[in-house]
Amino acid sequence: MSTARATAPSGTTGNPIRDSALARVPETLEEIIALNSAVWTRSLVSASLLEVLRLRNARTVNCVFCKAVRYEVAREDGLTEERASMVDANYEGSALSPREKLAVALADAYLGFPAGMSPELAARLQREFTPEQLASMFVALMTFNFTSRTAVSIGGMPEGPLPVTVLPRAATSG
Amino acid sequence: MSEPLSPTSIDLDRALAAAGTPAASFARLWQSLWVAPYVSAELLELCRLTLARLHRDAAELGAPNPHLDAGTPGAARRAAVLGGIVHRTDGFSGAERAVLQFAECYGLDAQRIPDETADAVKASLGEAGLVFLIEALGCLDGRIRTARCLRDLGRSAAGVHA
Numbered sequence: 001m002s003t004a005r006a007t008a009p010s011g012t013t014g015n016p017i018r019d020s021a022l023a024r025v026p027e028t029l030e031e032i033i034a035l036n037s038a039v040w041t042r043s044l045v046s047a048s049l050l051e052v053l054r055l056r057n058a059r060t061v062n063c064v065f066c067k068a069v070r071y072e073v074a075r076e077d078g079l080t081e082e083r084a085s086m087v088d089a090n091y092e093g094s095a096l097s098p099r100e101k102l103a104v105a106l107a108d109a110y111l112g113f114p115a116g117m118s119p120e121l122a123a124r125l126q127r128e129f130t131p132e133q134l135a136s137m138f139v140a141l142m143t144f145n146f147t148s149r150t151a152v153s154i155g156g157m158p159e160g161p162l163p164v165t166v167l168p169r170a171a172t173s174g
Numbered sequence: 175m176s177e178p179l180s181p182t183s184i185d186l187d188r189a190l191a192a193a194g195t196p197a198a199s200f201a202r203l204w205q206s207l208w209v210a211p212y213v214s215a216e217l218l219e220l221c222r223l224t225l226a227r228l229h230r231d232a233a234e235l236g237a238p239n240p241h242l243d244a245g246t247p248g249a250a251r252r253a254a255v256l257g258g259i260v261h262r263t264d265g266f267s268g269a270e271r272a273v274l275q276f277a278e279c280y281g282l283d284a285q286r287i288p289d290e291t292a293d294a295v296k297a298s299l300g301e302a303g304l305v306f307l308i309e310a311l312g313c314l315d316g317r318i319r320t321a322r323c324l325r326d327l328g329r330s331a332a333g334v335h336a
Contacts, residue, residue, distance in 0.1 A: 006296075006301045006302075017282065022305060025302050025305050025308075027206060028203060035199040043193070044194065115322045116322050117327070119329070122327045130194040135189070138199075138324070139196045143320075145315075146312030153280060153284045154305065
């Protein structure tokens with residue numbers, strides 16, 4: 001495990017964001033908590049689709065913590081552990097739904113360097129999702145991406161994988 | 175998307191407003207970055223330009239930033255950032271060099287930021303300042319990425335292919 005470059009203040013609240021090093025910055029902490037909550041409770045796509053985006057981001061960024069987490073609200077929406085495991089390099093041939101596969105492709109377009117998408121992918125996304133849903137998925141992707149990259153930049157992560165941890169619905173309430 | 179065909183990180187919130195509450199929250203977070211006490215708005219703008227340069231994003235590089243006075247940052251400082259030569263250009267403080275070096279490393283690979291680069295930021299900004307900078311860079315980079323994708327979607331909707 002590397003040494004963390006910043007540590008959480010003492011004390012635990014049960015909220016994973018409030019209990020992290022992000023609590024060092026009171027000017028942004030409450031809004032980040034509100035944002036994470038809003039993404040999980042007010043997005044315009046299903047929780048399972050959000051979880052597909054989040055897992056694709058987590059595996060691309062290689063955030064050990066994010067990769068180990070599962071959101072209960074997404075499991076209840078049908079993204080079982082078996083289906084979550086399909087969000088990998090071979091997702092196109094998996095049993096993920098066409099919308100879920102498009103969500104993975106959207107995440108890959110966002111996560112590329114530089115980011116961007118082909119006209120073909122853009123057209124497929126626009127046939128499948130409304131503009132409001134696409135906007136919603138981008139907000140979710142930005143949220144997942146900046147929080148996971150914050151975690152890897154701060155460091156202190158274990159080298160190997162962690163056991164899967166299910167975050168209860170209450171963890172999304174802020 | 176009916177909103178701007180060519181959004182950048184600066185005006186992205188208009189393009190995402192249709193997403194409702196989460197988009198409004200992300201917009202508030204974005205606004206808060208420019209008034210937080212750890213990194214000046216000018217230095218944050220230089221970080222944005224650093225990331226835009228790494229993305230080779232001409233639209234981003236040309237976007238005026240309403241959080242800054244006209245002419246800020248100055249032409250020489252802006253040119254040094256866009257040329258990737260801050261480390262050998264006069265007119266930057268040690269803290270500014272540390273932050274911009276961190277931004278460069280973050281943009282290239284957030285997993286491989288050297289300890290000495292992070293330590294230099296921490297020595298200048300403190301632990302809270304380092305965490306703030308990491309958060310801000312994540313927001314900046316994410317907005318640049320989303321704006322690029324939205325421009326591609328806009329071109330597709332308009333039947334225009336690059």
